[in-house]
Amino acid sequence: MMSSIDLCVLCAAVLACLMVGSLHLRLNLWLYGAETLCIALATLFTAQSHSESGLIYIALLIAGLKAAGIPLFLGWTSEKLNVHRDVGAVIAPPLAMHLTIILLAFSFILTRGLPAPSMAASGWYGATAGISLLFTGLVVMLTRRLAIGQILGFLVIENGIYVFALTQTLGMPMLVEMGVLLDMLVGVMVSGLLVFRIQKSFEHIDVAQLTSLKE
Amino acid sequence: MTDANIHLLKICSDWILFVLCIVLVPPLCLGLIRKTKARLQNRVGPPLFQPLLDLLKLCKKGETISSTMSGTFRLSTVVVLATMLVLAWMTPWLSFKPWSPNADLFLIVYLFALARVFTLLGALDSGSAFGAFGASREVTLGLLVEPALLLGLVALGLFSGSSDLRLIFAYSHFQYLGATAVPGIWLLVGISILLSSLVELSRMPVDDPTTHLELTMVHEAMILEASGRNLAFIEFAHALRMSILFGLAAQCFVHAAAAVWCMSALTEGLLSIGGICVIAISVGVLESLSVKLQWRKVPEFVAYVVSMSLLAAFVAAGTGVARL
Amino acid sequence: MNAPVIFLESVVFLMLAALAAFVLCQKKDVSDKALSFLLCAIAAGAMAALCLTWNQQFLFETPAPFLLGVFPLTFRLDGLSRLFLMLLSLILFSTGLFSPGYLKHLKEKISGGQYWLSFLLFSLSMFGVVLSADAITFIVMWEVMSLSSVALVASDHTHHLVQKSALIYLGATRIASGLLCGGFLWMHSLCGSWNFADWNFASPQAIFPALLILLGFCIKAGVWPFHIWLPYAHPAAPATVSALMSGFMIKIPIYGLIRILVQGGLYAPEITNFAFVLGAISAFWGVLFALVQNDLKRLLAYSSIENIGLILLALAISLKAKAANLPVVADIAMTAALFHCFNHGLVKSLLFLSVGAVDCQAHSRDLHKLGGLAKKMPWTMACFFLGSFSICSIPPLNGFASKWLIYQSLFKSTLMYGSYLERGISLATICLLSAVGALAIATFVKAMGVGFLGMSRSHSAEHAEEASIGMKASQSLLVVLCVGLGVFASSALKIISQLAVMSPDLTSGTAIDFPLPIPMLTGLLITTCLAIYVIFLQSSKVKIFKTWDCGFGPLSAKTQASSDSFAQPLARIFRPFLRYETNSTIKGRDRRHFPEEIAVEVKIVSILEQRIYLPSLAMISYLAKGMAKLQAGSIHLYLLYVCSTLVILLLLGTVL
């Protein structure tokens, strides 16, 4: 029996998979926003089932900062830098999407081996979605040449971990939760600023071309 | 006359006889070789003691040395002669000998080396290319024969259980010589010493000391710059070395015979001098019959010598087991 | 006054001296003399301390604040270390005498402060290595010794070749200490102690650590096939340093072998046979390559390899004999090894110092540029000659005495061993040793004859002058020691066996018989020589003329045999080992008969270097390059590494 939380996080995982398939930045950002919104929703459901008010704030923060703020910021960045499309690296996007779907299935198998979360609200699917998001994020990072794409990939990984934590544990300490969120935001800001610098110095934001430091 | 006096007299006579041998045998050897070669070439040849007379004549002549030379040249002659005299005293190349100190075989071999080093240095001192050629070849020959000579002596040492040549050549070890291998060892070692002495002394078939082409020669090239007394001493030292080596070979053969037939001290004494003479004559014959080996073939020739010694040494090492 | 105090004082004294070196090095002339004097004083002090405490033994552990991090430094002075320290003090003393004169000509090339600092550290650490009683003190002193000697080898570091030599040496010495560390750690895990005295190599598990230790020491000692560094390092270093390195430093591994393996009761036949073979081969290989060298120092370096081989051989004979229960042979061989160490130390430092004097005065060590020094530098020549005689083991010098002992041990083992195989091997070794001896004679006759006799081959050799008094004095001191030890070998041997008995498990204490009448023979030889000279040669009329030139007019120095041509007949015989190649090119019209220019080049290719060392270096380099390709600069690749590491770790997690 699939709970609403499971449904939300699986939705997020599938949205992330779809994100791999396209190189359009705007589409990617929309998908990321939708995905994060799903996660915020899942948080809300969790808050409801555990009747924990703290989670509600977190859900709101996620919806506000991550689902809306970050895509907007990155979208603004891409407008500023006048890049709309990634070139793609290593493997072609459709192929990468298939790969992420296979990885989704694989993570389904993988998480079977985990002991069932004793008190958490969700079952296997939460862990599956978390691990799958993690893999998807890695695939995004590996298949994007633009700096923004890489940031996006990293954000997806972060989402995956959050989903995992949300579904597999019974409430991380609030302090930690806030710290994580803060760190991530600062991280995104710093990398976003760096993207501008890269554009300024190299006149492109293709990180695959940053290979002057090597042996 | 008391026993002590008799003893003293014996010592004196031994010494006198021995000194006579040291003085006379080397020129005699040279003379015999020359005479034999002359006879084989249908010539009368010089008298037997002509080499001695030559040496005496040289002693009277003045000396010429090169301005390039340092003191090393004359020093080398002195040292070589002195070493040869000491060696002659220590080495049992004759069956009769006055008292001598421990003649360890390794010591003897290295005393020969001392003489060789000084000969070589003397040859290099003049800055002459001939001397250097000779020295370079001599050093090569030295490398080739030294193991053979040493191993031959070691083989003898092994079955007498000592490295002291006095004991090895003491004619007193026959009580345990039931082993049939013993005369064989003596013979093998004798041949080995004889052949290695041919190389060591740079005689045929390794080198022809009677040509006049210094470029090809060994010993004669080394002493090219020597003259007068210096030359006389070098020649004498060389002849003495020859006698010692031939003497050692002869001793080996005599011991081989002594292992089979019992003989008295007088016979042994006569046989040892006679042996040297016979060896000298046969060397003369050999020199008349053979041709000089190509220089590159010399190692092959020496290989025979070494293998002879090795064979003797292995046999000796093997038979030693029974005794101990 | 008790022994530890004396020793600590001399050690502290040395440390102060090292500091003083830095202060004094501003004024070079003063500092060279002052520091040399200091060195002599230290050496004399150490010598006096050793003699004063002759019958005492001590074990000393540094008190709490003077620790090596967590370990105390432990020192032990017993018969064995006393013997080696005496050698060290003697060599230090003579290098101290030699230094001021010698360093003058290196003034522009080397920095005095660095040189003296390293030199004093080097001396200090050598004292330390020999005195150390546990593995940690040993390895610490050992590494300090290695590093400071590398710094010394690189004294004149502006030359490319010097740099290369120092680095080769550095690599070799690091590999050696790596092996040693491995062996020590292994032994520690077996025996649970760092103390050498607690180590027992008799157990079968101890074979591998013993092998590691043996290999480590062999590398440092320059035993075939690990000798490659030695002929590079010695020529590059200043003569005083090569004298110390060749004279003493390469004996330290031998000391270590005795201290650790022999006293640890090693008897595993695999190890002893291995050491035996290595010793035999290095004796032969070393002298063979020494023969064809043209640089005097390189020649001496190869000759060191030969002698180290002989010492190792003697040690192996001793160990084998001990295992076969032949204490007489074992004792003779052990004493031979010790005595040869001592003798070779003295002789080799003498020879290096003489060559240093030649280098200093004639500005070359290349045999192609020397010659005719006999008249210019007679004193140095006499010293070099006597040293050469000793190293060729010509009686009555000390080299002969120790070589004789080695021969005796082989002779006795031929007599005593039960198995035919062992006898055969001993016999074959005698044969090999005599060939080695003959080759050594060839080598050193070449060095003496071409280097000192005949006509000068270069302008600088022609204008050479006799070395300074200090240099002469230091050489003469060593010559006197060499001759004295040779002539009075039986007394020397008594002292050595006495010292050997004073350390545990070294010999069984049988008296070493040295029956040779060397003093008498020496006297007789000298009297005979004098007699012949006084009676006959002195009175002979001597006319000075020129060397016979076949009537072609004055001889040029080039007509003399060169170092190459002298060695050629022998080198030819051993062509397969030496890779001896002579390339001659003749230029000119109708080339054979009317040559205008003839160039002959002799090349010796080191098989080991070409076939083994360079390829293995290339392999490491290849690996390193392959590794460097991993760091390709692409961030995608780097992320992929992270992913694959994750996969590997997860797999490992399921396995473990």
Added chain:
Amino acid sequence: MQFFVSLCTFPILGAALTAGSARIEKVRRTIIIISWLQVISVAVLCLPVLLGNVSILQFTPDFAVDRIGAYFLMLTNFVCACSLSHAPTFFRNESLFAGKTVPPQHERMFYASASLFLLAMNFVFLSDNLGLLWVSIEATTLFSAGLVYFSRDKHALEATWKYLMICSVGIAFALLGTILIFASSQHGAIQGGSLNVRQLLGCAKQLEPKLLELGYIFCLLGYGTKAGIFPLHTWLPDAHSEAPAPASAMLSGALLNCALFAIWRITELVRLTEHHAICESVPIFWGALTALAAGLFLVHQYGIKRLWAYSSIENVGIMLVAIGLGSPLLFFLQALNHSVAKVALFLLSGNIIQYYKTKDLSQIRGLLQVSPTCGILFAICAAAVTGMPPFGAFIAEWLILAKSADATQGIAVGILLVALAISFVAVSIHVARVLWGTPKSEIALSGTFAKYLIPSLLCLCTIVLGLSALPLIMVKPI
């Protein structure tokens, strides 16, 4: 409260001051004073632990410091104080020798980020909570990015980007690992779960083993990326090489320790469970392999600071072995010796780069002629960092090797010995080429001894660490 005050005052003061409008010379002077005051305040704070009076000092439920933490705290602050005290000289010389003018606002930025960086690192050692540990480590990445980006050129940008991206991904894994450990604690051990280190250590045996093991793996991977374990080290040489010398010194001497300390925290926990095979053999072999790989990387090396970066990786490998052996004191000893010598080396390399105006090793020759003092200090530190006696690192490495040998990890010992030999030879070949020969162009030096003051102080420290009983006092169990 007192804890936060004594910990945070000085860094925040420093950051605020540099961001203020004071003249740059004044800022420089102040930052030196502040950095040393920070060392003293931390020392005062940790005094009871350092003296061994108490084994752990609990400040708040989530902040505590134990003996190892206190040691590392001291080390980190000392290292940063050294680097920051050298930094003003470095920036002054930058225009004096290298002819580059450093804009004062960049320098201010540098001091500000360095202060915050130090603060973040301090929290790594003080947080008694795995979650906060993670947060602090992530914070170090963010603050140090500013240090790496200091020179604002293309290379620096590239290095910073790689640093940020790779470390962030790695750290994300560590977060997952932390969550897994949290999850494992919820399986019956602690009601509601906990990330508190003391609590977890108290009930280690009841933790869910599967989740704990997974958590360990992810944490090892994550913090390992930050620590620069092969093959996760890829960001490290770039970042160390592009950052200015004082920053490289802090990255190498302090940051790597933080990441390894995090690994130790997790290892400490897993060791107490029954499934401790994974936290022994994996770090030991991985550490040994890292050392070997770093040794090979050292062979063909072209950049003077990249050389030391790889040497840091090698040392990280050795420290990982110590962690695998379960010996925090050996881990600290190695970290201490490495940091002291490596900081000196990075600072000296900064000087050398200024003299020769290049980082290219093939262009740097004849240092002994250019500046004997610098050359000898450089040689001593290089010997110390490669584990030569009689310097401290030798003792630490030897103890680690001996402990591994006694723990019958013969193969790891073998690999380590080979790695040490290769890295020593490689480093000394490079160092020797730098020291020897003659410089390719005339180099005139001026200035006081100030530029060598901190390196020579550190040099003295390595010697004291090797030749005194100091390590004995530290390693002595309480």
